[in-house]
Amino acid sequence: MSVNTARSLGDFLRSRRTRLDPASFGFSGRRRTPGLRREEVAQRANISPTWYTWLEQGRGGAPSAEVLDRISSALMLTDTEREHLFMLGLGRPPEVRYRPVEGVSPRLQRLLDSLQTSPAIIKTATWNVVAWNRAAAVVLTDYGALPPGQRNILHFLFRDPAVRAKQHDWESVARFVVGAFRADVARAGLVSEAAELVDELCSASPEFDALWRDNDVLGHSDADTVKRLLHPTLGPVELEYSAFSVDGRPDLGMIVYTPVDGEIAERIRVLAASA
Template identity: 70%
Template structure:
Protein backbone atom coordinates (compact mmCIF):
# COMPACT_ATOMS: atom_id res chain seq x y z
CA UNK A 1 0.00 0.00 0.00
CA UNK A 2 1.50 3.41 -0.93
CA UNK A 3 2.97 5.35 2.01
CA UNK A 4 0.38 7.41 3.85
CA UNK A 5 -2.51 5.83 1.98
CA UNK A 6 -3.60 3.67 4.92
CA UNK A 7 -5.10 6.65 6.74
CA UNK A 8 -6.66 8.06 3.56
CA UNK A 9 -8.22 4.70 2.70
CA UNK A 10 -9.58 4.24 6.22
CA UNK A 11 -11.00 7.75 6.26
CA UNK A 12 -12.69 7.23 2.91
CA UNK A 13 -14.18 3.88 3.90
CA UNK A 14 -15.57 5.34 7.13
CA UNK A 15 -17.09 8.24 5.20
CA UNK A 16 -18.79 5.94 2.66
CA UNK A 17 -20.02 3.64 5.45
CA UNK A 18 -21.59 6.56 7.30
CA UNK A 19 -23.60 7.56 4.23
CA UNK A 20 -25.45 4.24 3.85
CA UNK A 21 -28.99 3.78 5.21
CA UNK A 22 -29.08 0.70 7.51
CA UNK A 23 -32.87 0.31 7.30
CA UNK A 24 -32.83 0.35 3.49
CA UNK A 25 -30.25 -2.47 3.56
CA UNK A 26 -32.17 -4.60 6.07
CA UNK A 27 -30.29 -3.72 9.26
CA UNK A 28 -32.44 -2.79 12.27
CA UNK A 29 -31.72 -1.42 15.74
CA UNK A 30 -30.98 1.91 17.38
CA UNK A 31 -27.68 3.58 16.50
CA UNK A 32 -25.55 6.25 18.04
CA UNK A 33 -23.87 7.12 14.74
CA UNK A 34 -25.21 7.29 11.18
CA UNK A 35 -24.61 4.60 8.59
CA UNK A 36 -23.64 0.96 8.81
CA UNK A 37 -21.52 -0.63 11.50
CA UNK A 38 -18.15 -2.10 10.52
CA UNK A 39 -19.36 -5.66 11.00
CA UNK A 40 -22.33 -4.95 8.75
CA UNK A 41 -20.08 -3.77 5.95
CA UNK A 42 -17.92 -6.87 6.48
CA UNK A 43 -21.03 -9.04 6.30
CA UNK A 44 -22.15 -7.43 3.04
CA UNK A 45 -18.63 -7.76 1.62
CA UNK A 46 -18.25 -11.37 2.85
CA UNK A 47 -14.95 -10.67 4.60
CA UNK A 48 -13.76 -10.85 8.19
CA UNK A 49 -15.05 -8.09 10.46
CA UNK A 50 -11.61 -7.94 12.08
CA UNK A 51 -9.90 -7.54 8.71
CA UNK A 52 -12.29 -4.76 7.68
CA UNK A 53 -11.74 -2.99 11.01
CA UNK A 54 -8.00 -3.15 10.48
CA UNK A 55 -8.40 -1.59 7.03
CA UNK A 56 -10.29 1.37 8.47
CA UNK A 57 -7.62 1.71 11.15
CA UNK A 58 -4.75 1.56 8.66
CA UNK A 59 -3.50 -1.82 9.87
CA UNK A 60 -2.95 -5.19 8.23
CA UNK A 61 -1.18 -4.17 5.04
CA UNK A 62 -2.53 -3.83 1.53
CA UNK A 63 -5.79 -5.62 0.69
CA UNK A 64 -6.10 -7.76 -2.42
CA UNK A 65 -8.02 -6.63 -5.48
CA UNK A 66 -10.67 -9.24 -4.64
CA UNK A 67 -11.16 -7.79 -1.15
CA UNK A 68 -11.41 -4.26 -2.55
CA UNK A 69 -14.03 -5.36 -5.07
CA UNK A 70 -16.02 -7.02 -2.29
CA UNK A 71 -15.84 -3.87 -0.17
CA UNK A 72 -16.90 -1.76 -3.14
CA UNK A 73 -19.95 -4.00 -3.51
CA UNK A 74 -20.68 -3.90 0.21
CA UNK A 75 -20.49 -0.12 0.31
CA UNK A 76 -22.44 0.21 -2.97
CA UNK A 77 -19.68 2.28 -4.53
CA UNK A 78 -20.00 3.74 -7.99
CA UNK A 79 -17.37 2.93 -10.63
CA UNK A 80 -15.42 6.16 -9.95
CA UNK A 81 -15.57 5.44 -6.20
CA UNK A 82 -14.36 1.87 -6.75
CA UNK A 83 -11.46 3.19 -8.80
CA UNK A 84 -10.67 5.66 -6.01
CA UNK A 85 -10.29 2.99 -3.31
CA UNK A 86 -8.02 1.00 -5.64
CA UNK A 87 -5.83 4.07 -6.12
CA UNK A 88 -5.73 4.67 -2.35
CA UNK A 89 -5.01 1.04 -1.46
CA UNK A 90 -2.86 -0.20 -4.34
CA UNK A 91 -1.77 2.91 -6.21
CA UNK A 92 -3.39 1.72 -9.44
CA UNK A 93 -6.87 1.56 -10.95
CA UNK A 94 -8.76 -1.74 -10.95
CA UNK A 95 -8.65 -4.03 -13.92
CA UNK A 96 -11.22 -3.03 -16.48
CA UNK A 97 -14.49 -4.96 -16.34
CA UNK A 98 -16.04 -4.95 -19.79
CA UNK A 99 -19.70 -4.02 -20.04
CA UNK A 100 -21.39 -4.36 -23.42
CA UNK A 101 -22.76 -0.99 -24.49
CA UNK A 102 -26.49 -0.51 -24.05
CA UNK A 103 -26.49 2.82 -25.90
CA UNK A 104 -25.40 6.28 -24.90
CA UNK A 105 -26.85 9.00 -22.73
CA UNK A 106 -29.09 11.70 -24.25
CA UNK A 107 -26.47 14.23 -23.15
CA UNK A 108 -23.78 12.56 -25.26
CA UNK A 109 -26.13 12.41 -28.26
CA UNK A 110 -26.83 16.13 -27.89
CA UNK A 111 -23.08 16.74 -27.90
CA UNK A 112 -22.74 14.83 -31.17
CA UNK A 113 -25.58 16.80 -32.71
CA UNK A 114 -23.95 20.15 -31.87
CA UNK A 115 -21.09 19.25 -34.23
CA UNK A 116 -23.02 20.51 -37.23
CA UNK A 117 -20.52 19.96 -40.05
CA UNK A 118 -18.10 17.60 -38.27
CA UNK A 119 -19.05 13.94 -38.67
CA UNK A 120 -18.91 12.19 -35.29
CA UNK A 121 -19.76 8.74 -34.02
CA UNK A 122 -19.51 6.60 -30.90
CA UNK A 123 -18.27 3.03 -31.18
CA UNK A 124 -17.88 0.15 -28.75
CA UNK A 125 -14.74 -1.85 -28.00
CA UNK A 126 -15.92 -4.32 -30.65
CA UNK A 127 -16.31 -1.39 -33.08
CA UNK A 128 -20.08 -1.51 -33.23
CA UNK A 129 -21.45 1.97 -33.98
CA UNK A 130 -24.02 2.92 -31.32
CA UNK A 131 -24.46 6.65 -32.05
CA UNK A 132 -23.74 9.19 -34.78
CA UNK A 133 -24.71 12.69 -35.84
CA UNK A 134 -26.38 13.94 -39.05
CA UNK A 135 -23.03 14.99 -40.53
CA UNK A 136 -21.75 11.42 -40.17
CA UNK A 137 -24.88 10.19 -41.96
CA UNK A 138 -24.26 12.34 -45.04
CA UNK A 139 -20.46 12.08 -45.19
CA UNK A 140 -19.65 8.60 -43.87
CA UNK A 141 -22.54 6.15 -43.47
CA UNK A 142 -26.18 6.68 -42.61
CA UNK A 143 -26.16 4.05 -39.91
CA UNK A 144 -29.93 4.40 -39.48
CA UNK A 145 -30.32 2.57 -42.81
CA UNK A 146 -28.12 -0.29 -41.62
CA UNK A 147 -29.74 -3.10 -39.59
CA UNK A 148 -28.66 -2.83 -35.93
CA UNK A 149 -26.85 -6.18 -35.99
CA UNK A 150 -24.70 -5.04 -38.92
CA UNK A 151 -23.56 -1.64 -37.62
CA UNK A 152 -19.96 -2.70 -37.26
CA UNK A 153 -17.04 -0.80 -38.78
CA UNK A 154 -14.89 -3.90 -39.29
CA UNK A 155 -17.64 -5.86 -41.03
CA UNK A 156 -18.14 -2.97 -43.44
CA UNK A 157 -14.44 -2.30 -43.95
CA UNK A 158 -13.73 -5.92 -44.87
CA UNK A 159 -17.09 -6.96 -46.29
CA UNK A 160 -18.45 -4.05 -48.35
CA UNK A 161 -16.63 -3.31 -51.63
CA UNK A 162 -18.11 0.22 -51.69
CA UNK A 163 -16.37 1.02 -48.42
CA UNK A 164 -13.11 -0.34 -49.78
CA UNK A 165 -13.42 1.72 -52.96
CA UNK A 166 -14.06 4.90 -50.99
CA UNK A 167 -10.68 4.73 -49.16
CA UNK A 168 -7.68 6.58 -50.53
CA UNK A 169 -5.30 3.79 -49.47
CA UNK A 170 -7.41 0.87 -48.30
CA UNK A 171 -4.50 -1.36 -47.27
CA UNK A 172 -2.98 1.27 -44.98
CA UNK A 173 -6.37 2.17 -43.52
CA UNK A 174 -7.24 -1.48 -42.91
CA UNK A 175 -3.93 -2.12 -41.18
CA UNK A 176 -4.47 0.76 -38.77
CA UNK A 177 -8.09 -0.23 -38.17
CA UNK A 178 -7.19 -3.80 -37.21
CA UNK A 179 -4.33 -2.68 -34.95
CA UNK A 180 -6.49 -0.07 -33.24
CA UNK A 181 -9.32 -2.59 -32.82
CA UNK A 182 -6.93 -4.99 -31.09
CA UNK A 183 -5.77 -2.22 -28.73
CA UNK A 184 -9.32 -1.07 -27.97
CA UNK A 185 -10.47 -4.58 -27.08
CA UNK A 186 -7.55 -5.10 -24.70
CA UNK A 187 -7.96 -1.68 -23.09
CA UNK A 188 -11.65 -2.29 -22.44
CA UNK A 189 -11.09 -5.80 -21.10
CA UNK A 190 -13.08 -7.24 -24.00
CA UNK A 191 -10.54 -9.68 -25.45
CA UNK A 192 -12.81 -12.67 -24.93
CA UNK A 193 -15.86 -10.79 -26.22
CA UNK A 194 -14.26 -10.06 -29.61
CA UNK A 195 -13.43 -13.73 -30.25
CA UNK A 196 -16.61 -14.51 -32.20
CA UNK A 197 -16.23 -11.39 -34.36
CA UNK A 198 -12.57 -12.15 -35.09
CA UNK A 199 -13.40 -15.76 -36.02
CA UNK A 200 -16.18 -14.55 -38.34
CA UNK A 201 -13.96 -12.00 -40.07
CA UNK A 202 -11.09 -14.47 -40.44
CA UNK A 203 -13.48 -16.89 -42.19
CA UNK A 204 -15.04 -14.29 -44.49
CA UNK A 205 -12.05 -12.05 -45.25
CA UNK A 206 -8.56 -13.34 -46.09
CA UNK A 207 -7.35 -9.73 -45.82
CA UNK A 208 -8.53 -9.44 -42.23
CA UNK A 209 -7.12 -12.87 -41.37
CA UNK A 210 -3.69 -11.88 -42.70
CA UNK A 211 -3.66 -8.58 -40.80
CA UNK A 212 -4.89 -10.20 -37.59
CA UNK A 213 -2.07 -12.76 -37.71
CA UNK A 214 0.48 -9.91 -37.78
CA UNK A 215 -0.47 -9.01 -34.18
CA UNK A 216 0.20 -5.31 -34.76
CA UNK A 217 -1.19 -2.75 -32.32
CA UNK A 218 -1.87 0.83 -33.40
CA UNK A 219 -3.00 3.97 -31.64
CA UNK A 220 -6.12 5.57 -33.05
CA UNK A 221 -5.68 8.97 -31.45
CA UNK A 222 -5.64 11.27 -34.46
CA UNK A 223 -4.80 11.47 -38.12
CA UNK A 224 -6.12 12.38 -41.55
CA UNK A 225 -8.73 10.35 -43.42
CA UNK A 226 -9.06 10.68 -47.20
CA UNK A 227 -12.32 9.56 -48.74
CA UNK A 228 -13.97 9.54 -52.14
CA UNK A 229 -17.49 10.81 -51.52
CA UNK A 230 -20.13 10.26 -54.27
CA UNK A 231 -21.11 13.95 -54.22
CA UNK A 232 -18.15 15.79 -52.67
CA UNK A 233 -15.45 13.84 -54.50
CA UNK A 234 -12.11 13.35 -52.73
CA UNK A 235 -12.15 14.98 -49.30
CA UNK A 236 -9.75 15.15 -46.36
CA UNK A 237 -10.96 14.91 -42.78
CA UNK A 238 -8.81 15.33 -39.70
CA UNK A 239 -9.97 12.92 -37.02
CA UNK A 240 -9.46 12.73 -33.26
CA UNK A 241 -10.48 9.86 -30.99
CA UNK A 242 -11.58 10.40 -27.39
CA UNK A 243 -12.39 8.10 -24.49
CA UNK A 244 -15.85 8.45 -22.93
CA UNK A 245 -15.25 9.07 -19.23
CA UNK A 246 -16.48 6.22 -17.07
CA UNK A 247 -17.17 4.03 -20.12
CA UNK A 248 -14.00 2.20 -21.21
CA UNK A 249 -16.16 0.27 -23.67
CA UNK A 250 -16.99 3.40 -25.68
CA UNK A 251 -14.93 5.67 -27.90
CA UNK A 252 -15.85 8.95 -29.61
CA UNK A 253 -14.39 9.84 -33.02
CA UNK A 254 -14.78 13.34 -34.47
CA UNK A 255 -13.88 14.20 -38.08
CA UNK A 256 -13.20 17.80 -39.10
CA UNK A 257 -13.05 18.84 -42.77
CA UNK A 258 -9.62 20.17 -43.65
CA UNK A 259 -11.02 22.59 -46.24
CA UNK A 260 -13.61 25.18 -45.29
CA UNK A 261 -15.27 24.73 -48.68
CA UNK A 262 -16.03 21.11 -47.78
CA UNK A 263 -17.60 22.25 -44.52
CA UNK A 264 -19.91 24.54 -46.50
CA UNK A 265 -20.83 21.71 -48.87
CA UNK A 266 -21.58 19.37 -45.96
CA UNK A 267 -23.95 22.02 -44.64
CA UNK A 268 -25.67 22.06 -48.04
CA UNK A 269 -25.95 18.25 -48.03
CA UNK A 270 -27.57 18.41 -44.61
CA UNK A 271 -30.09 20.95 -45.86
CA UNK A 272 -30.88 18.81 -48.90
CA UNK A 273 -31.25 15.74 -46.72
CA UNK A 274 -34.25 17.16 -44.90
CA UNK A 275 -35.37 16.38 -41.37
CA UNK A 276 -34.47 13.12 -39.62
CA UNK A 277 -36.40 10.22 -41.05
CA UNK A 278 -36.37 11.55 -44.59
CA UNK A 279 -35.57 9.04 -47.36
CA UNK A 280 -31.82 8.78 -48.03
CA UNK A 281 -30.48 10.81 -50.90
CA UNK A 282 -27.98 9.81 -53.59
CA UNK A 283 -25.05 10.92 -51.44
CA UNK A 284 -25.74 7.98 -49.12
CA UNK A 285 -25.27 5.25 -51.73
CA UNK A 286 -21.54 4.73 -51.10
CA UNK A 287 -20.88 4.37 -47.35
CA UNK A 288 -17.31 4.98 -46.30
CA UNK A 289 -17.42 4.14 -42.56
Protein backbone atom coordinates in the same frame (compact mmCIF):
# COMPACT_ATOMS: atom_id res chain seq x y z
CA MET B 1 1.08 1.71 0.13
CA SER B 2 2.33 4.88 1.85
CA VAL B 3 1.08 5.92 5.28
CA ASN B 4 -0.75 8.93 3.82
CA THR B 5 -2.40 6.83 1.10
CA ALA B 6 -3.45 4.18 3.63
CA ARG B 7 -4.95 6.90 5.81
CA SER B 8 -6.81 8.39 2.83
CA LEU B 9 -8.18 4.95 1.94
CA GLY B 10 -9.38 4.44 5.51
CA ASP B 11 -11.01 7.87 5.63
CA PHE B 12 -12.79 7.23 2.34
CA LEU B 13 -14.08 3.81 3.42
CA ARG B 14 -15.34 5.22 6.72
CA SER B 15 -17.13 8.11 5.00
CA ARG B 16 -18.90 5.76 2.58
CA ARG B 17 -19.82 3.31 5.35
CA THR B 18 -21.38 5.91 7.64
CA ARG B 19 -23.70 7.26 4.95
CA LEU B 20 -25.51 3.93 4.43
CA ASP B 21 -28.89 3.16 6.05
CA PRO B 22 -28.66 -0.10 8.05
CA ALA B 23 -32.40 -0.77 7.76
CA SER B 24 -32.23 -0.88 3.97
CA PHE B 25 -29.79 -3.80 4.26
CA GLY B 26 -31.82 -5.67 6.88
CA PHE B 27 -29.65 -4.66 9.85
CA SER B 28 -31.47 -3.60 13.02
CA GLY B 29 -30.65 -2.55 16.57
CA ARG B 30 -29.77 0.69 18.31
CA ARG B 31 -26.62 2.46 17.12
CA ARG B 32 -24.41 5.13 18.57
CA THR B 33 -23.08 6.22 15.18
CA PRO B 34 -24.72 6.54 11.75
CA GLY B 35 -24.32 4.01 8.96
CA LEU B 36 -23.28 0.38 8.91
CA ARG B 37 -20.93 -1.16 11.43
CA ARG B 38 -17.54 -2.34 10.21
CA GLU B 39 -18.43 -5.99 10.75
CA GLU B 40 -21.59 -5.50 8.68
CA VAL B 41 -19.58 -4.15 5.75
CA ALA B 42 -17.17 -7.05 6.13
CA GLN B 43 -20.11 -9.47 6.14
CA ARG B 44 -21.52 -7.97 2.96
CA ALA B 45 -18.08 -8.04 1.33
CA ASN B 46 -17.36 -11.59 2.53
CA ILE B 47 -14.03 -10.61 4.08
CA SER B 48 -12.61 -10.76 7.59
CA PRO B 49 -13.98 -8.08 9.97
CA THR B 50 -10.47 -7.68 11.36
CA TRP B 51 -9.02 -7.11 7.90
CA TYR B 52 -11.67 -4.53 7.05
CA THR B 53 -11.11 -2.76 10.38
CA TRP B 54 -7.38 -2.58 9.64
CA LEU B 55 -8.11 -1.05 6.23
CA GLU B 56 -10.19 1.70 7.84
CA GLN B 57 -7.46 2.26 10.40
CA GLY B 58 -4.84 2.64 7.66
CA ARG B 59 -2.81 -0.43 8.64
CA GLY B 60 -4.18 -3.23 6.51
CA GLY B 61 -1.61 -3.08 3.72
CA ALA B 62 -2.43 -3.09 0.01
CA PRO B 63 -5.70 -4.93 -0.69
CA SER B 64 -6.21 -7.00 -3.82
CA ALA B 65 -8.42 -5.94 -6.71
CA GLU B 66 -10.88 -8.70 -5.76
CA VAL B 67 -11.17 -7.38 -2.20
CA LEU B 68 -11.69 -3.84 -3.45
CA ASP B 69 -14.43 -5.03 -5.80
CA ARG B 70 -16.18 -6.79 -2.93
CA ILE B 71 -15.92 -3.71 -0.72
CA SER B 72 -17.16 -1.52 -3.57
CA SER B 73 -20.26 -3.69 -3.94
CA ALA B 74 -20.78 -3.85 -0.19
CA LEU B 75 -20.68 -0.05 0.11
CA MET B 76 -22.84 0.46 -3.01
CA LEU B 77 -20.22 2.71 -4.60
CA THR B 78 -20.86 4.51 -7.87
CA ASP B 79 -18.51 3.92 -10.81
CA THR B 80 -16.65 7.13 -9.97
CA GLU B 81 -16.32 6.15 -6.30
CA ARG B 82 -15.17 2.66 -7.29
CA GLU B 83 -12.44 4.13 -9.46
CA HIS B 84 -11.36 6.41 -6.60
CA LEU B 85 -11.27 3.40 -4.27
CA PHE B 86 -8.92 1.57 -6.66
CA MET B 87 -6.70 4.61 -7.08
CA LEU B 88 -6.30 4.84 -3.30
CA GLY B 89 -5.91 1.11 -2.73
CA LEU B 90 -3.81 0.07 -5.73
CA GLY B 91 -2.66 3.28 -7.37
CA ARG B 92 -4.48 2.45 -10.62
CA PRO B 93 -8.03 2.46 -11.94
CA PRO B 94 -10.02 -0.79 -12.03
CA GLU B 95 -10.37 -2.84 -15.17
CA VAL B 96 -13.14 -1.69 -17.46
CA ARG B 97 -16.49 -3.30 -16.74
CA TYR B 98 -18.11 -3.85 -20.12
CA ARG B 99 -21.81 -3.10 -20.40
CA PRO B 100 -23.87 -3.87 -23.52
CA VAL B 101 -24.85 -0.61 -25.21
CA GLU B 102 -27.94 0.06 -27.30
CA GLY B 103 -27.69 3.85 -27.42
CA VAL B 104 -26.30 6.91 -25.68
CA SER B 105 -27.69 9.58 -23.40
CA PRO B 106 -29.62 12.51 -24.95
CA ARG B 107 -26.87 14.83 -23.70
CA LEU B 108 -24.22 12.92 -25.62
CA GLN B 109 -26.37 12.76 -28.74
CA ARG B 110 -26.88 16.54 -28.58
CA LEU B 111 -23.11 16.94 -28.46
CA LEU B 112 -22.76 14.86 -31.63
CA ASP B 113 -25.53 16.79 -33.36
CA SER B 114 -23.88 20.12 -32.55
CA LEU B 115 -20.94 19.14 -34.78
CA GLN B 116 -22.67 20.05 -38.00
CA THR B 117 -19.63 19.93 -40.27
CA SER B 118 -17.61 17.20 -38.49
CA PRO B 119 -18.60 13.54 -38.83
CA ALA B 120 -18.66 12.07 -35.32
CA ILE B 121 -19.49 8.63 -33.94
CA ILE B 122 -19.63 6.80 -30.62
CA LYS B 123 -18.27 3.24 -30.72
CA THR B 124 -18.02 0.39 -28.24
CA ALA B 125 -14.92 -1.57 -27.31
CA THR B 126 -15.85 -4.08 -30.03
CA TRP B 127 -16.15 -1.24 -32.56
CA ASN B 128 -19.93 -1.29 -32.88
CA VAL B 129 -21.27 2.16 -33.75
CA VAL B 130 -24.02 3.08 -31.28
CA ALA B 131 -24.45 6.80 -32.04
CA TRP B 132 -23.58 9.22 -34.84
CA ASN B 133 -24.48 12.60 -36.28
CA ARG B 134 -25.84 13.60 -39.69
CA ALA B 135 -22.41 14.52 -40.97
CA ALA B 136 -21.21 10.97 -40.24
CA ALA B 137 -24.22 9.51 -42.01
CA VAL B 138 -23.55 11.41 -45.23
CA VAL B 139 -19.74 11.25 -45.22
CA LEU B 140 -18.94 7.87 -43.63
CA THR B 141 -21.89 5.45 -43.56
CA ASP B 142 -25.65 5.77 -43.18
CA TYR B 143 -25.73 3.77 -39.96
CA GLY B 144 -29.44 4.39 -39.44
CA ALA B 145 -30.24 2.41 -42.61
CA LEU B 146 -28.63 -0.70 -41.12
CA PRO B 147 -29.91 -3.09 -38.45
CA PRO B 148 -28.15 -2.53 -35.09
CA GLY B 149 -26.32 -5.85 -35.37
CA GLN B 150 -24.61 -4.77 -38.60
CA ARG B 151 -23.20 -1.42 -37.46
CA ASN B 152 -19.68 -2.68 -36.91
CA ILE B 153 -16.70 -0.76 -38.30
CA LEU B 154 -14.72 -3.91 -39.11
CA HIS B 155 -17.69 -5.29 -41.02
CA PHE B 156 -17.86 -2.09 -43.09
CA LEU B 157 -14.16 -2.00 -43.80
CA PHE B 158 -13.68 -5.63 -44.80
CA ARG B 159 -17.09 -6.62 -46.20
CA ASP B 160 -18.61 -3.49 -47.76
CA PRO B 161 -17.11 -2.67 -51.20
CA ALA B 162 -18.57 0.86 -51.11
CA VAL B 163 -16.83 1.68 -47.82
CA ARG B 164 -13.60 0.19 -49.07
CA ALA B 165 -13.78 2.22 -52.30
CA LYS B 166 -14.01 5.44 -50.27
CA GLN B 167 -10.65 4.86 -48.56
CA HIS B 168 -7.67 6.69 -50.07
CA ASP B 169 -5.26 4.13 -48.54
CA TRP B 170 -7.36 1.12 -47.56
CA GLU B 171 -4.40 -1.04 -46.54
CA SER B 172 -3.11 1.46 -43.96
CA VAL B 173 -6.59 2.08 -42.58
CA ALA B 174 -7.30 -1.64 -42.33
CA ARG B 175 -4.03 -2.36 -40.50
CA PHE B 176 -4.69 0.40 -37.95
CA VAL B 177 -8.31 -0.65 -37.34
CA VAL B 178 -7.38 -4.30 -36.73
CA GLY B 179 -4.52 -3.37 -34.38
CA ALA B 180 -6.61 -0.87 -32.43
CA PHE B 181 -9.55 -3.30 -32.24
CA ARG B 182 -7.26 -5.97 -30.78
CA ALA B 183 -6.03 -3.56 -28.11
CA ASP B 184 -9.53 -2.33 -27.25
CA VAL B 185 -11.11 -5.76 -26.76
CA ALA B 186 -8.18 -6.91 -24.60
CA ARG B 187 -8.34 -3.74 -22.49
CA ALA B 188 -12.07 -4.27 -21.96
CA GLY B 189 -11.65 -7.96 -21.14
CA LEU B 190 -13.71 -8.96 -24.19
CA VAL B 191 -11.35 -11.29 -26.03
CA SER B 192 -13.74 -14.24 -25.64
CA GLU B 193 -16.80 -12.14 -26.52
CA ALA B 194 -15.10 -10.86 -29.69
CA ALA B 195 -14.03 -14.34 -30.83
CA GLU B 196 -17.19 -14.93 -32.88
CA LEU B 197 -16.74 -11.66 -34.79
CA VAL B 198 -13.06 -12.40 -35.37
CA ASP B 199 -13.79 -15.92 -36.63
CA GLU B 200 -16.49 -14.60 -38.96
CA LEU B 201 -14.19 -11.96 -40.43
CA CYS B 202 -11.28 -14.41 -40.77
CA SER B 203 -13.53 -16.72 -42.79
CA ALA B 204 -15.03 -13.94 -44.92
CA SER B 205 -11.87 -11.89 -45.56
CA PRO B 206 -8.40 -13.33 -46.25
CA GLU B 207 -7.04 -9.80 -45.72
CA PHE B 208 -8.50 -9.56 -42.24
CA ASP B 209 -7.23 -13.06 -41.47
CA ALA B 210 -3.68 -12.06 -42.48
CA LEU B 211 -3.77 -8.84 -40.45
CA TRP B 212 -5.18 -10.61 -37.42
CA ARG B 213 -2.40 -13.20 -37.56
CA ASP B 214 0.18 -10.39 -37.56
CA ASN B 215 -0.80 -9.67 -33.93
CA ASP B 216 -0.19 -5.93 -34.25
CA VAL B 217 -1.43 -3.85 -31.30
CA LEU B 218 -2.06 -0.16 -31.99
CA GLY B 219 -3.54 2.80 -30.15
CA HIS B 220 -5.39 5.87 -31.37
CA SER B 221 -2.16 7.84 -31.07
CA ASP B 222 -0.75 5.56 -33.79
CA ALA B 223 -3.45 6.57 -36.29
CA ASP B 224 -2.75 8.89 -39.19
CA THR B 225 -3.86 12.34 -38.06
CA VAL B 226 -5.59 12.93 -41.41
CA LYS B 227 -8.16 10.57 -42.90
CA ARG B 228 -8.48 10.82 -46.68
CA LEU B 229 -11.66 9.75 -48.42
CA LEU B 230 -12.84 9.58 -52.01
CA HIS B 231 -16.47 10.55 -51.49
CA PRO B 232 -18.91 9.91 -54.36
CA THR B 233 -20.55 13.34 -53.93
CA LEU B 234 -17.95 15.52 -52.22
CA GLY B 235 -14.95 14.17 -54.10
CA PRO B 236 -11.57 14.03 -52.29
CA VAL B 237 -12.04 14.83 -48.59
CA GLU B 238 -9.40 15.30 -45.89
CA LEU B 239 -10.53 14.95 -42.28
CA GLU B 240 -8.44 15.38 -39.14
CA TYR B 241 -8.86 12.40 -36.82
CA SER B 242 -9.45 12.90 -33.08
CA ALA B 243 -10.41 10.27 -30.48
CA PHE B 244 -11.92 10.99 -27.06
CA SER B 245 -13.02 8.95 -24.06
CA VAL B 246 -16.61 9.30 -22.85
CA ASP B 247 -16.88 10.57 -19.28
CA GLY B 248 -18.18 7.85 -16.99
CA ARG B 249 -18.20 5.25 -19.77
CA PRO B 250 -14.71 3.83 -20.29
CA ASP B 251 -16.20 1.18 -22.59
CA LEU B 252 -17.19 3.86 -25.12
CA GLY B 253 -15.10 6.09 -27.34
CA MET B 254 -15.93 9.12 -29.48
CA ILE B 255 -14.24 9.73 -32.82
CA VAL B 256 -14.52 13.12 -34.52
CA TYR B 257 -13.38 13.86 -38.07
CA THR B 258 -12.81 17.57 -38.66
CA PRO B 259 -12.64 18.81 -42.28
CA VAL B 260 -9.29 20.34 -43.12
CA ASP B 261 -10.76 22.55 -45.85
CA GLY B 262 -13.38 25.17 -45.01
CA GLU B 263 -15.17 24.77 -48.33
CA ILE B 264 -15.54 21.03 -47.78
CA ALA B 265 -16.85 21.72 -44.28
CA GLU B 266 -19.61 23.94 -45.67
CA ARG B 267 -20.51 21.35 -48.30
CA ILE B 268 -20.77 18.69 -45.59
CA ARG B 269 -23.07 20.97 -43.59
CA VAL B 270 -25.34 21.53 -46.61
CA LEU B 271 -25.34 17.85 -47.54
CA ALA B 272 -26.14 16.79 -43.97
CA ALA B 273 -28.93 19.38 -43.65
CA SER B 274 -30.59 18.12 -46.82
CA ALA B 275 -30.29 14.44 -45.91
